[in-house]
Amino acid sequence: MTLKKSPLAPATFPDLPEIAGVRFACGNSGMRYKGRDDVMLAEFAPGTTVAGVFTKNTMPGAPVDWDRKILSIGIARGLVVNAGIANVFTGAAGLKTVEDTATAAAQLLNAPPEHIYIASTGVIGEPVPTEKITNLLPRLAEDLSIDGGKSAANCILTTDTFAKGAAATAKIGEKEVMIAGFAKGSGMIAPDMATMLAFLYTDAAIPADVLQQMLSEANEKSFNCVTVDSDTSTSDSVLLFATGRAENGPPVDASGESLANFKKALLEVMTDLAQQVARDGEGASKFITVKVTGAESDSAAKTIALAIANSPLVKTAIAGEDANWGRVIMAVGKSGEKANRDKMNLKIGGVLIAENGSRAPSYQETAVTPHMKGQEIELEVDVAVGNGSAFAWTCDLTHGYIEINADYRS
Amino acid sequence: MTLKKSPLAPATFPDLPEIAGVRFACGNSGMRYKGRDDVMLAEFAPGTTVAGVFTKNTMPGAPVDWDRKILSIGIARGLVVNAGIANVFTGAAGLKTVEDTATAAAQLLNAPPEHIYIASTGVIGEPVPTEKITNLLPRLAEDLSIDGGKSAANCILTTDTFAKGAAATAKIGEKEVMIAGFAKGSGMIAPDMATMLAFLYTDAAIPADVLQQMLSEANEKSFNCVTVDSDTSTSDSVLLFATGRAENGPPVDASGESLANFKKALLEVMTDLAQQVARDGEGASKFITVKVTGAESDSAAKTIALAIANSPLVKTAIAGEDANWGRVIMAVGKSGEKANRDKMNLKIGGVLIAENGSRAPSYQETAVTPHMKGQEIELEVDVAVGNGSAFAWTCDLTHGYIEINADYRS
Secondary structure, three states: OOOOOOOOOOOOOOOOOOOOOEEEEEEOOOOOOOOOOOEEEEEEOOOOEEEEEEOOOOOOOHHHHHHHHHHOOOEOOEEEEEEEEOOOOOHHHHHHHHHHHHHHHHHHHOOOHHHEEEEEEEEOOOOOOHHHHHOOHHHHHHHOEOOOHHHHHHHOOOOOOOOEEEEEEEEEOOEEEEEEEEEEOOOOEOOOOEOOEEEEEEOOOOOHHHHHHHHHHHHHOOHHHEOOOOOOOOOOEEEEEEOOOOOOOOOOOOOOHHHHHHHHHHHHHHHHHHHHHHHOOOOOOOEEEEEEEEEOOHHHHHHHHHHHHHOHHHHHHHHOOOOOHHHHHHHHHHOOOOOOOOOOEEEEOOEEEEEOOEEOOOOOHHHOHHHHHOOEEEEEEEOOOOOEEEEEEEEOOOHHHHHHHHOOOO | OOOOOOOOOOOOOOOOOOOOOEEEEEEOOOOOOOOOOOEEEEEEOOOOEEEEEEOOOOOOOHHHHHHHHHHOOOEOOEEEEEEEEOOOOOHHHHHHHHHHHHHHHHHHHOOOHHHEEEEEEEEOOOOOOHHHHHOOHHHHHHHOEOOOHHHHHHHOOOOOOOOEEEEEEEEEOOEEEEEEEEEEOOOOEOOOOEOOEEEEEEOOOOOHHHHHHHHHHHHHOOHHHEOOOOOOOOOOEEEEEEOOOOOOOOOOOOOOHHHHHHHHHHHHHHHHHHHHHHHOOOOOOOEEEEEEEEEOOHHHHHHHHHHHHHOHHHHHHHHOOOOOHHHHHHHHHHOOOOOOOOOOEEEEOOEEEEEOOEEOOOOOHHHOHHHHHOOEEEEEEEOOOOOEEEEEEEEOOOHHHHHHHHOOOO
């Protein structure tokens, strides 16, 4: 099946900056895709620190097991990603694939295997032909290039219809540093996290434990706010590599003022990538932003926002361009979080539709019709019990989703 | 939009027995539907006890608020149900609709309003024209008939494509008693509970507190195991009325041997109705039974079973007749419950597909192809950590669901 580019895709792929200490190379392994690259090798300069967050699915793939294990070391020299067949539910053979891949890359990059990160995405439950990856690695090691970010962003895609990249600059003290990243994901997308891989890299010098704290925090407000279909992948991984080549004085903790600007830029890049994932949601015709305010806590607000963003009835109503506010309030109630039914308000596209738990006297459906016909839908719910707030991003649920996920054999 | 009858519908509507002490009447209110009845009045003989379980959605409709409030009295003389516009998110006006309806029915049945139960289903967020209901009630009170069960089962339908009924007999001591019931529901169906209304009635004499305990227990293993789209309705109600006309000696508690046979029959009727709801799931082309064994507890097993039954990726794969076992195991991991990835087994249609967490060496896809092409799909997962087990029932996710829920305006 050939997929049409999502109508919600950004106009162009951004210029990813070259970042000192990071090089990429890509190639075709022949394991599944023809006419495109499907294995990516990244090399990081000696001294690169790393942080990672992974799927909360309790049945992770072997690469997630591996990365989690080596993360405590905090040093990264390489990253190998393959697309097409995910190394998931593959038993002992899957673990061996990871170990063999890490060992092969480690030899080429002159590092121990425990400094090599692995990620894998694609069909699950099929054996991964390890040699098709390891045979390719020597050539990739020769091809490593500092301007390979765009090719790498394309190489890791599966059912995605466009490559996703983002970048920003930040200051740490007087030093300007750069952050760049790319991601893939368009189905089996739900927080914690998604069939989503994201790789971020910066030339900042930041100790691994500080990096980890910043990544975890930003992840809660970015990738963990995105959902396509509520299904949580077994392979989700977000990795952040810091080469230290900017030679800023490494900050000692994540909470201080010295990293405030960096954290802001990191969140920007991650939010941008996360939203691009929702914009490429399988079958998406509309991008939906859900904003919840007035909840008991930020965490309660996020639970409510995701209940709305995951509701098939809300998502199909939006696909049908219907401002079906009853379904939105149903989803609030389904979340289980505290909300005041008789005080809550709902706006769609800025138009007040429900007020104090029933239809607003002022509401005319025609006022919201132009918004519903657009590609960017905004739902704002105030649940009237506290000060907690959160966002979630998703897409509508259309025939396209069924085509991709049910009709893929025809 | 005219809906085609679900291909999974039972061949015929069952013969609902006449049950002493219960009479029904139906009529058309003119509030939404043309050419069919949409308001139902039931009368219960003096002395009828009642039990109820309701949606866990925290934004319930006004009828649920009312029924919950009067349930502690434990006595029922009447029931009024309307279909087409659900009395939900209607504020103070909605509460008045309920009170006015209960008062009108109470006068006609010579009972206090607090003995009159109310239920409502249909579009949410629209005002309910109370008088269209109350004006109809005097005629319905005159038309009450002991053989009105089938008409009543039809009268309460909304997007359902067939009426759902079930009946059984049981013994309490030497007395034979009868249980009958009918239900509606086909979308916004998820445990706790569904846009699902079910009304059960028996001629047994059973105190209200005993009745309540039995209903709650049976509900956990029947209606709360059904899901169509994970969306939890605001109006779900299951009510059980016991007229006492069988003149059995009323049992004093629910746990004794004297009610064992009755409980079994009640669970049978409720399971039958619950499965009919899944068989009428919006757009359903296949009925899916999920069986989970080996979980830490029955409750953990149920969480896992429902995670599988609610997964859009599992449901679309089944719609596509693909035995995509990786998606099933993904859903197990998404549930958050304990499972042993490297020991778990999965069968589809009795064919062992995954063994010890990866593809079974014996597995050939052709072995399961005929099962996947059928209308009754069975998934069995053993998660290999304990002795807990549970069932869930659902349907596949097809273009029909999108048509009903997104294209309903076209």
